[in-house]
Amino acid sequence: MSGARILIIEDEAQLNYALRRYLEESGYVTREAEDGTGGLREFAVFKPDVVLLDLMLPDMSGVEVCATIRQSSETPIVVLSALGDEKTKVAALDEGADDYLTKPFGMDELLARIRVALRHGSSLRANQPVIEVGELRLDLEHRLVTLAGREIHLTPTEYALLKYLATNAGKVLTHPMILRSVWGAEYQDTAVLRTCVNQLRAKLEDDTANPRYIRTEPRIGYRFASPDDP
Amino acid sequence: MAIEFIKRPASGYALAAAATALLTACLVPFRDEVGLLNEGLLFLLLTLLIASVWGRSTGFFAAVITNVSLNFFFIEPYYTFAVVHPKNVVALAIFLIVSVVGGSLLSAAREAAAQARLRQAETEVVLNLSRAMSGQTEPDEALAALCREVIHAFDAPGAAVLSGADGRWSVLAHAGSDTAARLPEPEERAAADRAASGRSLQSLGRTGLSRTRARIVFPGGRRSAYDGQRSVALMPLVVGDRVIGVLRLDGPIGDSPFREHPEQLLSAVASEAALAVQRAELGRAAAHAEALRQADEMKSALMASISHDLKTPLAGIKAAISSLLDERISWSDEDVDAFNQAIDSQADRLNRIISDILDLNRIESGSLTPERSSISVRALLEHAREVTANEARGREVSVDAEESLAVLADEALIKQALVNLVENAIRYSKAGGTIRLAASRAGDAVSIRVEDEGPGIAPEDLPFVFQRFYRADEHSRRIKGSGLGLTVVKGFVELCGGSVSVQSSPIGTTFFVRLPGDSAVRLPA
Numbered sequence: 001m002s003g004a005r006i007l008i009i010e011d012e013a014q015l016n017y018a019l020r021r022y023l024e025e026s027g028y029v030t031r032e033a034e035d036g037t038g039g040l041r042e043f044a045v046f047k048p049d050v051v052l053l054d055l056m057l058p059d060m061s062g063v064e065v066c067a068t069i070r071q072s073s074e075t076p077i078v079v080l081s082a083l084g085d086e087k088t089k090v091a092a093l094d095e096g097a098d099d100y101l102t103k104p105f106g107m108d109e110l111l112a113r114i115r116v117a118l119r120h121g122s123s124l125r126a127n128q129p130v131i132e133v134g135e136l137r138l139d140l141e142h143r144l145v146t147l148a149g150r151e152i153h154l155t156p157t158e159y160a161l162l163k164y165l166a167t168n169a170g171k172v173l174t175h176p177m178i179l180r181s182v183w184g185a186e187y188q189d190t191a192v193l194r195t196c197v198n199q200l201r202a203k204l205e206d207d208t209a210n211p212r213y214i215r216t217e218p219r220i221g222y223r224f225a226s227p228d229d230p
Numbered sequence: 231m232a233i234e235f236i237k238r239p240a241s242g243y244a245l246a247a248a249a250t251a252l253l254t255a256c257l258v259p260f261r262d263e264v265g266l267l268n269e270g271l272l273f274l275l276l277t278l279l280i281a282s283v284w285g286r287s288t289g290f291f292a293a294v295i296t297n298v299s300l301n302f303f304f305i306e307p308y309y310t311f312a313v314v315h316p317k318n319v320v321a322l323a324i325f326l327i328v329s330v331v332g333g334s335l336l337s338a339a340r341e342a343a344a345q346a347r348l349r350q351a352e353t354e355v356v357l358n359l360s361r362a363m364s365g366q367t368e369p370d371e372a373l374a375a376l377c378r379e380v381i382h383a384f385d386a387p388g389a390a391v392l393s394g395a396d397g398r399w400s401v402l403a404h405a406g407s408d409t410a411a412r413l414p415e416p417e418e419r420a421a422a423d424r425a426a427s428g429r430s431l432q433s434l435g436r437t438g439l440s441r442t443r444a445r446i447v448f449p450g451g452r453r454s455a456y457d458g459q460r461s462v463a464l465m466p467l468v469v470g471d472r473v474i475g476v477l478r479l480d481g482p483i484g485d486s487p488f489r490e491h492p493e494q495l496l497s498a499v500a501s502e503a504a505l506a507v508q509r510a511e512l513g514r515a516a517a518h519a520e521a522l523r524q525a526d527e528m529k530s531a532l533m534a535s536i537s538h539d540l541k542t543p544l545a546g547i548k549a550a551i552s553s554l555l556d557e558r559i560s561w562s563d564e565d566v567d568a569f570n571q572a573i574d575s576q577a578d579r580l581n582r583i584i585s586d587i588l589d590l591n592r593i594e595s596g597s598l599t600p601e602r603s604s605i606s607v608r609a610l611l612e613h614a615r616e617v618t619a620n621e622a623r624g625r626e627v628s629v630d631a632e633e634s635l636a637v638l639a640d641e642a643l644i645k646q647a648l649v650n651l652v653e654n655a656i657r658y659s660k661a662g663g664t665i666r667l668a669a670s671r672a673g674d675a676v677s678i679r680v681e682d683e684g685p686g687i688a689p690e691d692l693p694f695v696f697q698r699f700y701r702a703d704e705h706s707r708r709i710k711g712s713g714l715g716l717t718v719v720k721g722f723v724e725l726c727g728g729s730v731s732v733q734s735s736p737i738g739t740t741f742f743v744r745l746p747g748d749s750a751v752r753l754p755a
Contacts, residue, residue, distance in 0.1 A: 026558075082538045
């Protein structure tokens, strides 16, 4: 989606510069901020389509920035973080971040994530009743799941899980987020989730060891494949 | 000493014989006036007295000789053992029975009283022991207190608690003479091994020795061994089925109520010692586990910090390079320049972090041997300013030091330490701030100051700034350093025979480096 607006909140000046120039050359409109306060100010004025957010900022943590943005907006947020702060990463995802990129990353990968985030943002806006990824088709209106035209029978929990994952396609969902949304606030047992994901994979995936639709984000959660995914 | 002598069993027999002779001599001139009944009663009295002082066997001996004396000197016909009147035969028999039974009863009562006194003394010793040990917080001190109480109770020259884990003997605690701290000698070690081995206890048990006795080793004899200078009593320390050490008491045992039968008290003391040793073992195990846990935590902190600090500059490099490599974009010269600069400075940053890690490793492994020479302080400070000029952008770094000021230090180490300090000051300074590098004489030493106008360090954080991975508060995690720089500074300066300290207020922080001064100035290479 050329011309989309991207807000970069990153305090490393040289990384910031490279991101800005590369995204500009790739056809995006960018704005940058070096700290959280500036980032939130720019967010209100610039109204970006995607936010790239570093987790370690001088004045506040990226998790706080994430939570503040989510109070007023569903704009996709891609977290940029150096390995070693996995807890912060999970905290940011729990606060509503859509995806994360581990430093160092190549610009190709960044572009791919931005495309997924933009699509997710637009799918949120469209609130479409049918979700199609590859051969899988999920008709939310008629509660119908088909794989290559064949109807797949799911238990109510399996359907609820698939619906939650698919409506958030491309977004990384942490274990607690999924448990909260599908099972309810009191559920904390990831084993229940893992079992249900395995059942779903058995029904949907050709190769459950290399799942195409429900992908594992190690130690964090799951991500449903977006149509942009390879 | 006289009482000691009189109390000996041999003295008892001699005195019994002498007293009988004396009483006989006194009574013989008046034997017709006194009468056989009274003479018999006087001899009975003597026998009971002797039995009460020297015990059963001496009493029995007295009963026999007074009977003989009565027969020989006081029953007609005199001076023969013949007895004419049958009633005198009966009288002699009754006299013998009464003196033997009376003596036995008296000596039994005496022994019971002595036993009771011993038990009481034992209880007191154990009580004192518990009191002395409970006053000690450190397990080893508790064991030393136990040894002191043991020496006191037995009036012995020395005592020690030994541990024999895995066949390696060590002294856990000792008290008394210097020799008490010795490791077991070969003969003693064999005895201690025997005492400490459950197998030997069982086999001794089968031979009919009591368990308590079997645990005591008397080199060179039984009870008498306690009187010799080289006598040693060894008592195993048993917890459950496990022998965890040995209590060793060096002879000779002095004037102590436990001298005759030391086993009982030794056994009680050994149980206390066993518990104390076990507590010490558990304490050591807990301390070891805690040390391992801390090392593990440290390792995790190291990994987290290093991975983050290495990945951040790498991210800058990777972003710049992958941008340059993208063939779809034709970059302007200005962009190419900026990307190249980013790659260059981020590579420098990576290099510094790696150097810090390697430097710290060299300090900790002790492989660094500083080569001291005389170095101009001003040149050192100017070097630090030059090296950090790129990073300082927008901040002024001033140098104020007399030309003649010189320190004796390893040039490479002290250069690196000062560069680290200046980098640290730059990191914590805002653009437009000033960093002052100054030096002055302080007696024979030279004091170098690195002052910044940063936000300062909280007083509670100050003591920890030289620790690894310490960054003041959570917010200053944003400060892009390895968290090792100041640790390296401290290590290097101390290797050069100097010291570092820090003062801070909300308007700035000053690091002080104190190094041995030198009057002859040479410029650094």
